[in-house]
Amino acid sequence: MAQRRELMKGSTDSLLLCLIGQQPMYGYQIIKELERRSQGYFKFKEGTLYPALHRLERVGLIRGEWQTLPSGQQRKYYHITNKGLLSLVEKRSQWQDFLVAMNLIIQPVPE
Amino acid sequence: MAQRRELMKGSTDSLLLCLIGQQPMYGYQIIKELERRSQGYFKFKEGTLYPALHRLERVGLIRGEWQTLPSGQQRKYYHITNKGLLSLVEKRSQWQDFLVAMNLIIQPVPE
DNA sequence: AAATAATACCTAGTCTATCTATGTATAATA
DNA sequence: TATTATACATAGATAGACTAGGTATTATTT
Numbered sequence: 111m112a113q114r115r116e117l118m119k120g121s122t123d124s125l126l127l128c129l130i131g132q133q134p135m136y137g138y139q140i141i142k143e144l145e146r147r148s149q150g151y152f153k154f155k156e157g158t159l160y161p162a163l164h165r166l167e168r169v170g171l172i173r174g175e176w177q178t179l180p181s182g183q184q185r186k187y188y189h190i191t192n193k194g195l196l197s198l199v200e201k202r203s204q205w206q207d208f209l210v211a212m213n214l215i216i217q218p219v220p221e
Numbered sequence: 222m223a224q225r226r227e228l229m230k231g232s233t234d235s236l237l238l239c240l241i242g243q244q245p246m247y248g249y250q251i252i253k254e255l256e257r258r259s260q261g262y263f264k265f266k267e268g269t270l271y272p273a274l275h276r277l278e279r280v281g282l283i284r285g286e287w288q289t290l291p292s293g294q295q296r297k298y299y300h301i302t303n304k305g306l307l308s309l310v311e312k313r314s315q316w317q318d319f320l321v322a323m324n325l326i327i328q329p330v331p332e
Numbered sequence: 333a334a335a336t337a338a339t340a341c342c343t344a345g346t347c348t349a350t351c352t353a354t355g356t357a358t359a360a361t362a
Numbered sequence: 363t364a365t366t367a368t369a370c371a372t373a374g375a376t377a378g379a380c381t382a383g384g385t386a387t388t389a390t391t392t
Contacts, residue, residue, distance in 0.1 A: 122349080125326050138369050144326065151322035158350050160371060165349090183358065185369070205327060209320065211262035215236050215255065216316060233378080249340050269379050271342060276378090294387065296340070 122162050124201040127190060130172055131198050136185040137163060163188060171197050233273050235312040241283055242309050247296040248274060274299060282308050
């Protein structure tokens, strides 16, 4: 059933935009940071993250830029775009609406 | 992107178990009741609901029983099973965990 | 009386996001 | 030297929500 996997759908984009919206980040860092901030709950797989980043870039919500470290190592830093910032605001709002609706059903308040 | 659609994944089973756990219900009634209780947020499509009910029945979380009204109308009432009740408790807990994790990212508390 | 809407169930096929598994390459550690 | 961690990528499998279609009865509207 893998409920965790399913619950993630629809929240992934919000999570990524949220992080990248605070500061430019690269893929591997995002995986680690999501796990750290969620106290171990979110453990994104690479097969989930990278396609998601490409998808967000394709629709113009983020923009990737390769950077070369002094060591020669390559990293692709993603920045949020203006369109991405607007989308983030909307997604936060959508998340709130969903949360409220869920709680009306899952934790019904006695009339 | 249809975020609402995606957010639903993983929560659908919990919502259905929650309703059926309170009293036996039939499919059409569940659609209306979910919409009513969520103040219009959840508008389940039949193509979502019926396969979901069949799935839950197949794994033994609910059990369907045809009933004939005095008018001759047929309805299939679903009852929750003991296994379903246990699953509901677990799903509620999983929803809480997910909620907490999401809020740690979406609404970060300043250190 | 006829047409429409609401009730009530069902499913085949489409879409899409996540995951598995795999690949490449470098740096750090055991 | 071998393994782990870092860092990116993708092809194919899986599975759930939706579209669009179907059947049938009852209630309402025209």
